[in-house]
Amino acid sequence: MPERNQIIDDLRGICMLGVIGIHVGSFVLEAPYPNSFLYMLLEILSHTTTL
Secondary structure, three states, X not given: OOXXXXXXXXXXXXXXXXXXXXXXXXXXXXXXXXXXXHHHHHHHHHHHHOO
């Protein structure tokens, strides 16, 4: 059985967090008083990890 590539596994984890960030960003906008700083932070982090 071949060994797993640790770098690929780490990149998969980062990409998964980016996808979660994209989905959480939509919930931030649905709040009655959305926090613009939190939304911008999630947008920056999620879109830079999925490039």
